[in-house]
Amino acid sequence: MDSTGTLWLPPGHSTFASDVDFLFYVIAYLSLAFFVIVTVGSLYLAFRYRNKGKRELTSGIAHNVPLEVTWTLIPTILVFVIFVWGFKDYLKMHVSPKNAIEVKVSGQKWFWSFEYPGGVTEVNTLTVPVGKPVSLLMSSQDVIHSFFVPAFRTKMDVLPNRYTRLWFEATAEGEYDIYCTEYCGKGHSEMLGKVLVLKEQDYNNWLSEAAAASSSLSLEEYGEQLYRTKACITCHSVDGTANQGPTWKGIFGKTEKLADGSNVTIDENYIRESILNPMAKITAGYQPIMPTFQGILNDRDIDALIAYIKTLE
Ligand SMILES: [Cu+2]
Secondary structure: OEEOOOOOOOOEEEOOHHHHHHHHHHHHHHHHHHHHHHHHHHHHHHHHOOOOOOOOOOOOOOOOHHHHHHHHHHHHHHHHHHHHHHHHHHHHHHOOOOOOEEEEEEEEOOEEEEEOOOOOEEEOEEEEEOOOEEEEEEEEOOOOEEEEEHHHOEEEEEOEOOOEEEEEEEOOOEEEEEEEOOOOOOOHHHOEEEEEEEOHHHHHHHHHHHHHHHOOOOHHHHHHHHHHHOOHHHOOOOOOOOOOOOOOOOOOOOEEEEOOOOEEEOOHHHHHHHHHOOOOOOEOOOOOOOOOOOOOOOHHHHHHHHHHHHHOO
C-alpha cells in the first residue's frame, strides 16, 4: 500500500511501504513512551528522595514481587510482539513471489546496471511495470554497495562474489530515486539511479523495442525468436507437421478453409487478426484454443512474426 511518508522518508509506493512505516512508528513511539517514563520517573525520585540534611533510615525493603514481575513481563511481551511482527514483515520483504520479473542488478564504482529478461541492459535506470512483483538478483563487480529505494522502503547490500536478492511491487507509476547506501569510495555520493515505473503495456512495449534495438537481428530473425519465446512453437510447427494448431510452413498467400465453410487468403491482415483475435476466424479442422496475444505482442512483434512466416516457403 502507498503511504504518505514519514519525517525521514518520502511517500511510499510499494506494497509493503505502509507496513514498514507503521511498524517503524510503533517502535518509535514506544521508545518515546519509555524514554518519558524512565526520565520523568528518575527525576521525580531524585527530587523526592533528595538529601534534606538529616539522615533517615529506610525500612529495609529488599524487593517487591508484583512490581518486579510487572516491569519484567510488560517489556518482555512488547519485545516479543515487535520481534514476531518484524519477522513476519521481514519474510514478506525477503521472499520474492514465484511470478516475479527477474532483473539482474550489478553495482560497480559508481553506477548501477540492470539486465532484463531477454538480455536488454540499462544503466542507472531500472524500468519496471506497476503492480507486478519485480525480483532483483544483485551482485557487485568490485566493493560492497547497497541498493536502496526509499520510496519502496527496501534496501539490500550488493556484494562481490555473492548474490543477494530483493523484491518489490510498485503501486504507483512515476520516477523514484535509487541510492547506494554503503560507502564505496570517491564517487559514492554520485552513485544514483532512478526506478521508472510504467504501465504494464508501456513496460512491455519498451522492453520489446529495446530488445529489438539492442539485438542486431533482422525482422525475420526477431520473428523466429518470438515464435520460440512467445510459445507459438508449442502449437505451431514450421516443418509441415500438424500440431494443436496448423503448421506455418508455406501458409503465406495460400487459401485457408475456415470452420464456417468460407475461405480466406492468408495475408498480413489475416495473420494479424489471428494473433490479436484468434476467435474471429477458426481454421477448419482445429479447435478454437489459441490464446489472444492482445497486450502481449506489440506492432513490431507482429510485423516480425509476419516477416518470419513469409520466409517459411
Ligand atoms: Cu556504491
